[in-house]
Amino acid sequence: MPNSQGKHRLETTRRRVLKAGTIISLSGAMLPTTGLAQQAGPQPSPENGVTVPVSFRVNGRPAALDIDARASLLDLLRERLGLVGAKKGCDHGQCGACTVHMNGRRIASCLTMAAKAHGRDVTTIEGIAGADGLHPMQQAFIDHDALQCGYCTPGQIMAAIACVKEGHATTPEQIKEYMSGNICRCGAYVGIVAAIEQAAPQIERS
């Protein structure tokens, strides 16, 4: 897969035209053909992307930065914000390892353009433990050995919390169906279902 997210590119010095806020209000001044395409001076290398400003909240804290417009939310979280809990399993929506919550709903952060996070609330695995300890779902995963290598686990736990909040964790069959977007290569599924059943009563439905 052509990778567009090399780190060096994110340090691009020529901030391009887009001002904070314009991402939401579409004004003539920021139309691609007028502002972005023609640049004087040295041609940007093909690696050099157009940047857009995003500001959003992640785990309750505000974050504001300029990002390559091509970036995924997953790469933004991992490479720019150091939140490496969400994992890149497939990068194509097929495994669930990158699951985070946006405005309280679970999404695949690999197929979410980072620019879409603007103005929204993102919660990652790093943001779910309370001041007084682990989230009940984290504890339940430990209690039920609901993992082996652990690679899928942050995505599983984020999906599991949402599964309960949605009201989709009322029977083992329903849990299996609504957790099917999270693949576990180690096959810890039995423990995962048991963990969700344990934690469900301790989590409020939204």
Add this chain to the structure above:
Amino acid sequence: MKPLSYVRAGTAREAIDAFVAAGDGARYIAGGTNLYDLMKLGIERPAHLIDIADLEGADRIDTDGDRLFFGGAALMANVAEDPVVSRDYLVLAESLSKAASQQLRNMATVGGNLLQRTRCPYFRNGVNGTYPCNKREPGSGCAALGGLDRSQAVLGASEACNAVSPGDWPVALMAMDATIELQGRDGTRVIPISELYRPPSQTPHLEFTIGREEIVTGIAVPKTAAGRNSVYLKVRDRESYAFALVSAAVALEMDGDRVGQAHVALGGVATVPWRARAAEAFLRGRTLDREGALAAATAAFADARAGRHNAFKIELGARTLADALITAGSKSQ
């Protein structure tokens, strides 16, 4: 991935203006679950993305009038769980709840779902000359014809392409006579969903009939009691989170214990969402038993043609449709 610009539009008008101003490389993006995926694969190469996921009012779901209305940017998850849809139009609800995963259904829109591109492995994996594909590179040929064609279509294929139309929701909408509302540069128009899709013929890269700058603003489904006698039966390589090998959308208008009008469409087996008129004609006026259901289902596949590895889809498809007919019929009792 090519460098690109990204803007989020607030209204359909704004989006269309931005699209027109941006010129050739412009594309709309909604959930991005298909477009962004294909950009990562180097198959789609937009230069300007206009985000239409947040257009004012575009996520509206309205079931109050004489039709069901779904805004183009309504999320798959929200439509699937709408109380009226999930109670009275199971075929629609199941076509969505059995598609993708909850994460993806929370991102993907019902408008974008109509316009998703094929999952043909040669289309998705063959960029940079690895495999020819008439959809990806018009005129280059088709590696799936005579190749590893287990997943390919048995209905509606041409000499240029046998790629399957992947969506479940369009199949259910096809059975339910949905109409698609479009807004373009010169105003709005409405088309039946059957007119949205082009058969591959010699130009498989032309998949949809709508203009490049047109936005799907809504999807309407006439209300019908047949929705109560309906089902979306989907058979996959695994039980969940997979595209259809074969699927059947069935809704039955009953006349006593006989079928009045059957609404039947097939997925996973055809190059476009496939209305099975022959099966509908066969069923009219009949009582539904196992034998009749299988005969109707077999009629639906009368014109099917298999390649090297996909002949199983013909029998699996017929049996799946027969099961769906029996299930839908049993709901009317």
